[in-house]
Amino acid sequence: MTALHADMAPVPYRVVRRRDETADTAEIVLEPVSSALPPCRPGQFAMVYAFGVGDIPLSLSGIDGHRLTHTVRAVGAVSRALYGLRPGATVGVRGPFGTGWDxxxxxxxxxxxxxxxxxxxxxxxxxxxxxxxxxxxxxxxxxxxxxxxxxxxxxxxxxxxxxxxxxxxxxxxxxxxxxxxxxxxxxxxxxxxxxxxxxxxxxxxxxxxxxxxxxxxxxxxxxxxxxxxxxxxxxxxxxxxxxxxxxxxxxxxxxxxxxxxxxxxxxxxxxxxx
Amino acid sequence: MTAKGPGFLGDLPPGHRERLLTVAREVSFPAGMRIFEEGGVADRFWILRSGRVALDTHEPGRGAMVVETLGEGDLLGWSWLFEPYRWHLGAQTRDAVAAYEFDADQIRSAIDEDPAFGLAVTRCVAAVAIGRRLRAARTRLLDMYAPPGTARQARSGGAAP
Amino acid sequence: MTGNGATAVIGKDGLDALIRALAAGGRTVIGPTVRDGAIVLTEIAGGDELPYGWGVELEAGHYRLRRRADGAAFAHSAGPQSWKTYLHPQRERQWTADRGADGALVVTEEDAPVPSYAFLGMRPCDLRAIAVQDRVLAGGPHTDSRYRARRERAFLVAVECTEPGATCFCTSMGAGPAVDGGYDLALTEVVDDGGHRFWARAGSEEGAAVLAQLPRRPADPATESTARQRVAGAADRMGRTMPEVDLQLLMRETLEAERWNDVASRCLTCGNCTMACPTCFCTSAEDVTDLTGDHAERWRRWESCFDLEFSHLPDGPVRATGRSRYRQWATHKLGTWYDQFGSSGCVGCGRCIVWCPVGIDITEEAHALNQERAATGGVGVPPREASS
Structure with a gap:
């Protein structure tokens, strides 16, 4: 698994916490199953993959070492799938991508x-x-x-x-x-x-x-x-x-x-x- | 050029109205023409004589969103009067439009040189163009025609802190 | 890759031997051949499959084969396909994901071996197009590893252009008709009283090694000078030109031009131009699962910026109108490509003109934009981007 390029193929992460933020928005906290993405900076995003549905860019709403937090609003097929995940579920993550707030x-x-x-x-x-x-x-x-x-x-x-x-x-x-x-x-x-x-x-x-x-x-x-x-x-x-x-x-x-x-x-x- | 009727010009005292009109150019725009774009330099303004103009903004994925329309007698553009002299919205004609066009630099200079004229024009812009439209926009925010029950949030209001 | 000095003259038998030598070396040899009324690219086994004696008649929205009396093999210009079909295929699996009984996710990158191609008969414009795609897919912070693997294993045989079509404008784009490096072997076809022959130059060590295996004779000054004259003559016979202005600036300064409405009234937004273009690289991700629901695959497939879905956001498409979609394509190709990848995205091959069902001509549009800009004196032009 460490052979994967985190930019092309997703790295497995586990949902360790999930809570509702608003009526249609949830916060999910992810931890790497084994290997982790390179360090992420505020402002960057990751492509988060819901099994079989697809992946979407999600900004990082929290960075704590290898622990990543995303805030996802249920508006499309992938975001609805991610919004509906419960702790213990596995997602794929690629990244980090893009510029940060610097x-x-x-x-x-x-x-x-x-x-x-x-x-x-x-x-x-x-x-x-x-x-x-x-x-x-x-x-x-x-x-x-x-x-x-x-x-x-x-x-x-x-x-x-x-x-x-x-x-x-x-x-x-x-x-x-x-x-x-x-x-x-x-x-x-x-x-x-x-x-x-x-x-x-x-x-x-x-x-x-x-x-x-x-x-x-x-x-x-x-x-x-x-x-x-x-x-x-x-x-x-x-x-x-x-x-x-x-x-x-x-x-x-x-x-x-x-x-x-x-x-x-x-x-x-x-x-x-x- | 004759100056009469309601709207912006009707609210300007006759002497100042005549003065403003002496520097007006008569222009016409075809339907569907974009007159100015959001963020552009507000170097001109218009008083509409006929036809309608839509003020709009845009959001990726939603396209152009019309904020309000202006018609006969209305002042099109007030951003020329206040720094940084940039349009806040875009403007597009809905049908063929005839208007008086004014050069913003010229009017700003006249305002600076002649305080009485300046006060009259500034007052008129504030009262007619900005004040009247602000009241209308606030009323529209209340979403008065919303189906019963759906607009409660907007109507219930909140006290200032 | 140039200048290792190996040159020779080969005949039709040498060309046939080249194909066989490349195939014997384990390569899949792709070259032009006549099929279904067009000169297409396909796997070829011998020189007899090359389009000897065929030329093409090109115009906006028009492509016809025609017989040539001289029997030349490469006196035709760009056909419906380009080499990106092979290096950047229409549809490719990128990775698979399997979900175990415990919910664990196992992701496996696609590892099917990539073919080792030999491309025979690449026009200089197409050679340039590959260099352009190299920068996009393998020259940035992230690399498309399968593209790069195919690219690194490919052997490129260029054939200089001596017969430009009516829709060609590579000279305007600085992409031809002469080759400018980037090849393993370069050929220039000469047919005259001296016979039907090819002036060959190696551009790499591997090219020199292959050339050394072929029946050949030393390059003679007459063949070489005739070849050079033919290529130089081709530069003067381009059917189209681009306006001789800074095209990047032209695109930046005409974003609100009336001409976009004009072209939008003709454009069907079919996306043919993007499929035929040798540099258009856009793709979409496609996710599929099998019937068990525990095996998923990620594919990427060619996508066109003319597709309404291309710019889709939750509330709808960013480019809702045909005007903005054509503008995106043309301004990207001729303008913002420089900002993004350091070169033009257009090589002047003319495919987008030929294969447009309504004959929209990007050179004509660029001339019209240039004229409109001049006529309006820059009025209504949005501010230039400050940082570039």
Whole structure:
């Protein structure tokens, strides 16, 4: 089994924990059955294979040594199969693939992390990494927008983030009767974030409409576009740069992404159906 | 050029209206033409005389999503008035459109040079184009025509912290 | 691979001996032959299967064989297939997975031996196409190991182009008609009063060794200079040209051009161009299980960016319109390929023009985009990508 190339053929991993995050989203924690993938960095993704159904790219929502966490929303055949797995089940994993958030490029700066919906999942290990090395960074702000209060991910983590010094703000599009927090889109939270634009780095993940609006707002407020990093999504079949599905103009997102600097993304995202 | 009727021009005091119209160009666009794109430089704006224009955005996999449509008398474009002078949405004609077109640089200079004119135009943009549309968008967020029971979340609202 | 100095002149008997020598060496020899009204690539056993005396008549959406009086074997240009059929096959199993009684998963990479091919009669444009696919499939951070295995074991016999078709434009793409390395043996066909012969050069040690086994005579200046003249003459007889501008920049600056609507109104989005193209590499993953449900296989098969499913996201396709799908194909081929893989994705073979059922011509589209860009003075052009 150690002879396998983890980039072409999947390596067996066992589901060691699974819990519901929202009505249609679960977190699954995987451990290698024997050999493990090479080390994974926050922002990267793995191709996770449900036996006989297929594999899909899933960002890493937690990295703990060889233990990998994925947050999967049941929207297609493979994701439904993965969502339905119970502890003890075996999956195949290929990777890790793609670019990471590259937190070390932001050393000494204020960090502003902005998540829309499921976009919080790939940002979770970034928050963990930033909090794990507090003297290296300035203020850490996490801005989270979700559709409804019930769609909020990482609810167990948020208190811990706050306790460790992160400034976390949450807003929802559609409140319920119990919601007493902010209502509105995530860009409206930018005014709450304390950061020095000339010495800050921003990390964004969510729907492209939200990424475009937020990144432009950051740029308008004086953040250098190359210090705004965004995570983008396109169809992926191989993860290795060979299948062509994940093209976004000049980018192969499995190789040049999913995390790209706004300087790269800005001219591409306005082009419809690129 | 005559200046009358409702909409943006009707809300502008007559003297300022005439001044604005002296620098207007009459333009027409065929149906289905894209007038500007999200993220592009907001270097012009229009007051529609006839026809309709759809404001849209797009999301990969969902395609273009129309946010609202504008018609006769409406101001098309306000991003030219505020930095960073970039369009927030795209615009496409739904049918043949006739409009007054204005050069944003020219109007911005006039606003700077003539505070009275500047205040009138800025007020009109704020009240008519932005305020009226914001109220309408908020009402639309409430999803008033949703089948009974499905829109409770939106209606119940939440207190500010 | 060039310049080890071994040159010779061989005749038709030498070509026949070449095929037999390569087959005797355990190689599967693939070459052109006439079948079903076209010059196709297939396994050949002897020189008599080569298309002696056949030429082709090409136009947009048009392909006809025609007889040639000179009896030449390689006076035809690209046919419906390319060599990628062999190096990057249409469908291939990548790995299998078996689920044991205890739920354990055992994954086995495909290990069926790959054939050792000898390709005879590769045009310089096709040789370039292989170099392009090498960078895509074996030149990045990840390697398609089975592609690389086939590629490393392949013996390449190029034949320089002396008879370009009406749809050819390799000169515009810098891919022909002369060979520029990358071969084991290169031949140039000469038919004149001096006889029917081939000027042969070895491009590798193995090529030199094979050449040494063939009935041959020393290369004479007359044959060599005639061969060079024929190839140089071919460069002047290309049926098509690309606009002489930076095509990468042209594609980047015309993403919103009106011309895409025009071509979309003609394009059937059938994907023929992508199948015929010698560099198009896109594939989809396909997962199958047997009836027991405990044995699963991963296959990858050719896929076309013209397929609506190609860009599918949970909510729907990113490229929903024919306009954006043709634009993706053309801008990738001529423009963003440079960004992704450091070269053009087009070699000027003209197959996409010939095999388009409605005769869409990528050179004509590029000229139209160039004219539209000039006419609009760059107005409405999206900002250039800052980092490249």
């Amino acid at each position: 937190l070390d490029t932001a050393t000494g700066r204020d960090l502003v992390i902005v998540a829309g919906g499921l976009g919080l999942a790939p940002l979770r290990p970034l928050v963990a990494a930033a909090l794990g090395a507090p003297p290296s960074f300035g203020r850490l702000t996490v801005l989270i927008g979700t559709r409804t209060p019930g769609d909020l991910l990482c609810t167990r983590d948020i208190d811990a983030w706050r306790a460790n010094g992160a400034d976390v703000h949450i807003t929802v599009d559609r409140p319920d009767t119990d919601w007493t927090g902010d209502v509105g889109v995530v860009t409206t939270l930018l005014d709450r974030a304390e950061f020095v634009p000339g010495n800050a780095a921003a990390f964004l993940c969510g729907p492209e409409v939200m990424i475009r609006a937020t990144a432009r707002e950051f740029a308008h407020r004086g953040l250098a576009p190359d210090r705004i990093r965004v995570s983008l999504e396109r169809t992926m079949h191989c993860g290795t740069g060979h299948c062509g599905h994940c093209q976004l103009g000049p980018l192969l997102l499995c190789r040049d992404g999913p995390v790209v600097a706004w300087t790269r993304a800005e001219p591409l995202l306005p082009v419809r159906e690129l």
